Amino acid sequence: MLKVYNTLTGEKEKFETVEAGKVKMYVCGLTVQNYSHIGHIRSAINYDVIRRFLEYSGYEVDYISNFTDINEKIVKRAEEEGLTPSELADKYANAFLEDIREFNIKAADKYLRVSENIDEIIEMVATLIEKGYAYEVNGNVYFSVESFDDYGKLSGRSLEEMQAGARIAVQEDKENPLDFALWKKVEKGEGWDSPWGEGWPGWHIECSAMSMKRLGATFDIHGGGVDLIFPHHENEIAQSEAYSGERFVNYWLHNGTVNLSGEKMSKSQGNFFTSREVLKEFSGQEVRYFLLTRHYRSPIDFSYEKLEEARTSLARIKNTRSQLAKVLSLDINSASREGSGKKFFERVIEKQKTFIEALNDDFNTAEAIGVLHDLVGEINSYINQKEFTLNEKNFAILEETEEVFLELAEILGLEFEIESDSVVDNDLVEPLINLLIELREQARENKNWEEADLIRDRLKEIGIEVTDTPRGVEWKVKEKIKAKNNIRKITE
RNA sequence: GGCGGCAUAGCCAAGUGGUAAGGCAGAGGACUGCAAAUCCUUUAUUCGUCGGUUCAAAUCCGUCUGCCGCCUCCA
Incomplete structure (x- = not known):
């Protein structure tokens, strides 16, 4: 509720x-x-x-x-x-x-x-x-605050209090200094015609x-x-x-x-x-x-330092979104007899409920984000455990988890692109990166660490981060590059 | 001057009667050729001060201190 x-x-x-x-x-x-x-x-x-x-x-x-x-x-x-x-x-x-x-x-x-x-x-x-709530003087129309009994009910002050501490310059033609303009007289040619002469609301x-x-x-x-x-x-x-x-x-x-x-x-x-x-x-x-x-x-x-922190914190959530997508794109191991992930999914549903409760309580987004991080932790733990294999049962569960995760994020207006694809809109770029990564893999197999690290470092310099995960090599485009792209969009 | 709000770890921040979420930063460990990411552990016996109510308070009441907003245009 x-x-x-x-x-x-x-x-x-x-x-x-x-x-x-x-x-x-x-x-x-x-x-x-x-x-x-x-x-x-x-x-x-x-x-x-x-x-x-x-x-x-x-x-x-x-x-x-x-x-x-x-x-x-x-x-x-x-x-x-x-x-x-x-x-x-x-x-x-x-x-x-x-x-x-x-x-x-x-x-x-x-x-x-x-x-x-x-x-x-x-x-x-x-x-x-x-109705007698307003009066006209010299082309101006004012609302008479004294005519409205409930005046002050929103801000929790009474007319007496306000008059006592009034810092409003007294205006000659107002009956009460707190009366406010409904219609203001302006010079000819600048306003709209009205029964009280030319003016503005x-x-x-x-x-x-x-x-x-x-x-x-x-x-x-x-x-x-x-x-x-x-x-x-x-x-x-x-x-x-x-x-x-x-x-x-x-x-x-x-x-x-x-x-x-x-x-x-x-x-x-x-x-x-x-x-x-x-x-x-x-x-x-x-x-x-x-x-x-x-x-x-x-x-x-507000400060840029705080935004830096937020960037890191948000990156944790985005990272999970990317990882989850990658896991779901793996081949299903139909021979796997590993766990179905049922317990894990129960926890996911619990987090979903807590998240909704937080927003039901006067739109508590701060708490909801906390819960989102809890959910991220659950997902990370589950898909990064050593014995994890994708099978038919947990595939279905992870698909549903992804749905829940994206649905909650979307309520907050957070929408995640899958990072490796987000900036690369050129058909040439992606195969090229994959080629470099293949070369690096070969180097690693030959224990040629120098060459492998060179490729990784140079890619990093141009904004592509390569990581070796238990599931194989993954890469993504770094955040700053994307932020810059955003600017280009609005200034062009 | 009047009215209202806020004060929680190194930083940010949730929590309005039942024994302190979460993030960032830090420390230790696991994983890794190294790194990154990730995981595990760890970081407030205590919630600005002093009192009061209660079996029980960060949470309610009062006090003091500090900060902020509104009283003028303002999201």
């Missing part, structure tokens, strides 16, 4: 959907004004795993996100780059979609754009005025209008970074529930920040790594793995 931590109640709750078998989720996306950084990617990966796990659990998921393509920052950045605001937004929205592919993040079912939903937003603002209203339009007045999951709890999500709740008179969202999920030396990575602070610069050094897979080793609600400290 799935339990999720709900920011609204501060507790882990049993997960029940509005509509049986269907999950409607909305995740706050980004303002498309620049390239994405690792903080954005953590959020995207987090909700991607949640989505994958929900799908694995049998739900049909409608996963919606947004691109904020109208605001001051976009206009300013567009001027800097000599583009129109909409060109700039397109450029960075497309860049984001390219980036998430590198991290194996599934695209949302729909990315809603503010500029394409102005009518809905205007309708919503007008209704809020009608306020920041919070877009998510409310667009999510309700697509998912209905009440939907299951709304996610985003912890830094959005207040004021963004608090305001979304206020305006949405005031508008519809119904509960807006059942489960509010918030992921922790990515930190650099303990400080939150953020654009405005200037302390951030863009996804693109990180991808020059590490594969998307490695970054993804690293981010998932920490529970999603906790902050995570």
Whole structure:
């Protein structure tokens, strides 16, 4: 049974959907004004795993996100780059979609754009005025926080507390300094026509209008970074529930920040790594793995040293995937009377169960990865034991083990290519390597160690690792080469 | 100043009442011509501090210390 931590109640709750078998989720996306950084990617990966796990659990998921393509920052950045605001937004929205592919993040079912939903937003603002929750002053429309009794229920603060410690500059035309804009007046020619004159939607209203339009007045999951709890999500709740008179969202999920030396990575602070610069050094897979080793609600400290460790740790899992594939490609020894592997398979199934339980407990990917390593240990022990031979019985069991292993990895979005084949797409290369390996084998048979080692060392220099296993010689392409190939893909 | 969170081995990290997962690094052994990989063993009598509750606490309560987030744009 799935339990999720709900920011609204501060507790882990049993997960029940509005509509049986269907999950409607909305995740706050980004303002498309620049390239994405690792903080954005953590959020995207987090909700991607949640989505994958929900799908694995049998739900049909409608996963919606947004691109904020109208605001001051976009206009300013567009001027800097000599583009129109909409060109700039397109450029960075497309860049984001390219980036998430590198991290194996599934695209949302729909990315809603503010500029394409102005009518809905205007309708919503007008209704809020009608119902007495909002007021217009000089072409600006504000939401009156005092008119909404539950204001503060998500972030756990009261109006009195907030007013006491307010650091918000008092704005003349607001009735209460905490009132927030639903519609902002702008210069002629820059905005959209509305009953209150030309303007732009306020920041919070877009998510409310667009999510309700697509998912209905009440939907299951709304996610985003912890830094959005207040004021963004608090305001979304206020305006949405005031508008519809119904509960807006059942489960509010918030992921922790990515930190650099303990400080939150953020654009405005200037302390951030863009996804693109990180991808020059590490594969998307490695970054993804690293981010998932920490529970999603906790902050995570980012560094290249930590990524190096993650690379080594992930390599252990990848190595097992390759070995398993190689074992399954061996000839079956039908005369073998060795064990059937039944006990081994029981342990595999047990690990599978534990893995699923971990994710059922508020998507605990850190624990799940631990279990994946347990499973790797089981597989390694089994296929590397001295007396191991492949026979009909354990072949079937190992095939099923491979299935389980890949299935679990895929929930985390980890997909492994079989390493020896992954980069070699040239029909010439593979036979050539095999030829060199044959020569080395001959040298070894003649105990010509010098020549054998020379071949191994030279291959290593060009990025091909040769290993002698109990099953014979195996080779694979080293990680760094592959990471570089990834970069080439996105920069070309 | 207000509200909230976190503190677990050399490092990273799970664990929210029943006696400390997992990874990285380190040590020893097996295997190997050597190496790599892999396997086995080993590395916290203890979970920031001081108290309290309980038969039992890393887990609950209080205290202190340190760090972080939000209160302004933010994933």
